Amino acid sequence: MPAAATIAPDTLIDRLRGITGPRGLITDDGDMAPFLEDWRKLYRGRAIAVVRPQSTEEVAGVVRLCAEAGIAIVPQGGNTGLVGGAVPGLDGASILLQLGRMNRIRTLDTLDFSMVVEAGCVLETVQRAAADAGRKFPLSLGAEGTAQIGGLIATNAGGIHVMRYGMMRDLVLGLEVVLPDGSVLSELTTLRKNNVGYDLKQLFIGAEGTLGIVTAASLKLFPQLRASRTLFFALPSLADGPKLLSLCREFTGDAVESFELIPRQGIDFAIAHVAGVVDPLEGRPEWTVLTEISGRSDERLQEDLDRLVEEAFSAGLVTDGTIAQSEAQAKALWLLREAIVEGQRLAPGIQIKHDVSVQVSDVPAFVHAASEAIWRVHPDALINPFGHLGDGNIHFNVQLAAGASRDAVDGVSDITYRVVDQFSGSISAEHGIGRLKAASYAKRCPKPRAELIARLRKAVDPKGLMNPLVFRAGK
Structure with a gap:
């Protein structure tokens, strides 16, 4: 842990203000409060100050001062x-940058299909700028109206288009980073080939x-595809999900942008608690998938989809x-997917969220095994396994009755993670480790990996x- 500070608090505040100016420094407890609680309201911390630099030079100055x-x-x-x-933690001994x-x-x-943006750019702003220039930045997730590029890089964010474009790691060409001593590593290259040793x-x-602190990034852009279709299918069983995905990839030349698993429980949460959500299909199917497929032309894409749908029904993979026949219908289908999160949040009871991944082919067996394991302990639990079937990332969320004990909540996660281990999966597919998963990560991190990470940080x-x-155990 950090050593005790060597500069008096008042002196530190004065010197920080000298670096960022008055607009870049917040010290009032009330004004700092919104920055000191996480989105899920699981953590609340204290800080000496919230520092809001406006340039890489200011970030470097702040970091140098803090190092001193x-x-x-x-x-x-x-x-x-x-x-x-x-x-930050509750000791109030750190700054929030x-x-x-x-x-x-x-x-x-x-022409280079690239852009260079600063860390505080909101994802939606980056998407819009690329689109206005006739290009596409493909990262897409629920928080894109507020999530910033620096945070998305720091957590290696995923989202709904990973199976076609990859995670944030795959979309970054270069970085500008302020290192812990305040020096600046500037490698904002947009080169696709740059084989000079360590990346x-x-x-x-x-x-x-x-x-270090990411201050800017060079990002990959892609062509805007001229044609896109949104499809919603009912599956005979969850086991048919990976088979349908394989068929979609084969019949469209791997043009599947997203492939999202939507269970009946998720639809019920959404319809019950979010206005404007409707069930797209009759018969209340237990398992459905929402997929977006894009191509270069409407005519060619429609031909591919006609063949795909015929084969999917013929093979018994959909019932x-x-x-979607219009943009409005497509938005309504995606609203259902997005409303699952809000619907479960508003449902009575205690939510226990898990962001896990297994091989795509193992998703049905994993969901079955994890559900059965939890129901043996909590027969009345509501289980809502939804999300990115296309890349094996399932948000395996569980709802317990209000008043469930802390031990019961922790026990559900322990059960889930043990089943993830049985499938050689990951307990963090796209959200990161942070403080929430530090203890679970520490239990599973192989010794050589843990030692190398510790040496690297040191x-x-x-x-x-x-x-x-x-990455440290405990909260």
Whole structure:
């Protein structure tokens, strides 16, 4: 843990204000409060100050000062994370470095299919800028209206288009990073081939701010496809989901943008608690999938989909389905998917969220095994396994009755993670480790990996000042 601070608090505040100016510093408890609680309201912390730099030079100055003073730094983007990794502890001995004022798009090159943006750029702003230039930045997730690029890089964010475009790690060409001593590593290349040894940017992607502060990134862009269709299918059984996915990929030339699993429980949560949500199909099927498929032309895509639908019904992989005939219908189908999260949040009881992954082919067996294991202990639990079937990432969420004990809640996660282990899966597919999963991660992290990570952190951040609670056991 960080050593005791060596600069008096008042002196520290004055020097921070000298670096960022008055607009870049928040010290009032009430004004700091929104930054010191995570989105899920699981963690609330305290801080010496919330520091809001407006340039890489200001970030470097703040980090140098904190290194001199022995003050820990917790970086924060849009504060939409789900594992408590962007909120300081309760000791009030750290600063919170909030990057929202660093929100410029520095360059956008349509011929190079790349753009350079600052860490505080909101994802939706980046998507819109790319679209206005006739290009596409494909990362898409529920919090895209508030999530910032720096946080998405720090957590290696995923979303609904991973199976076609990859995670954030696959979309980053270069980074600008302020290191723990305040020096700046500037590797904002947009080169696709740059084979000069270690690919240093990969150290910082997914590191949750433990090795440095990402201040800017060069990102990959893609062509905007001219044709897109949204389809909603009912499955005879969950076991048919991976088979249908395989068929979709084969019949469309691997043009599947997303492939989302939607269970009956998720639909029921959404319809009961979110206005405007309707069930797309009659008969209340137990398992459904929502898929988006894109192509270069409407005519060619329609031909592929006609063949796909005919084969899917013929092979018995679907029992019912609908294809959106307009943008409004497509939005209504995606509203259902998005409303699952809000619907479960509003449902009575205690939610227990899990962001896990297994091989795509193992998803049905995993869901069955984990559900049965939980129902043996909690027969009345409501289980809502939904999400990114296309890449094996399932949000295996469980609802217990209100008043369930802390031990019962922790026990559900222990059961879920043990089943994940049986399938050689991951307890964190796209949300990161943060503070929430630190203890579970520590139990599972192989010794050589844990030792290498510890040595790496010690080498890059010898004073242990960079987001010190992340990856560590306990809350």
